[in-house]
Amino acid sequence: MTKRAPAKRPAIHMIDTEADTLTDLALARRERSPAAELLLQEIDRAKIHPAAKMPADVVTMHSRVEFVDEGNGxxxxxxxxxxxxxDISAGRVSILTPVGAGLIGMREGQSILWPDREGQQRRLAIVKVMRA
Structure with missing residues (x-):
């Protein structure tokens, strides 16, 4: 039986100051939040930019993002x-949820295979990013 390599994740981008703040947050919440470890992994692989150089189509903190769960459409x-x-009822998703950690740093048109709260892999596709 052959083992399949995990799907390669797309390149992501983060603002330098947000990456620092999110690292501190994830480290502080590591014991209580399973998504904290996922977030730390994403920060580690991100290309870091000053805020002024961040492309407009990248999901950052306080971005509004339209995405599609390709598993259910x-x-x-x-x-x-x-x-x-x-506040999920108001459409505000925490960075320390699996979806939040999966969205940060993604660009319009990219998709990522990402675990949900139950550990099932889901493909999330970024449709549109709107900055605050």
Missing amino acids: QSRTVELVYPADA
Whole structure:
């Protein structure tokens, strides 16, 4: 039996100051949030930019992002926020959720195979990024 290599994740981009803040947040919440480890892995592989050089089509903190869950075809538009500001009924998703950690740094047109809360792999495709 042959083992399949995990799907390669697309290149991602992060703002330098956000990467620092998110690293501190994820390290502080590592014991209580399974998504914290996923977030740290994403920060480690991200290309880091100063805010002024960040491409406009990249998901950053407080971006509104439209994405499609390709597993069920459902489209959602959410704002990516810090945990204290999260409110799913208002469309504000915490960076410390699996979806939040999967969206950060992605560009319009990219997709990523990402675990959901139950550990099932889902393909999320970025349709549109709107900056605050």
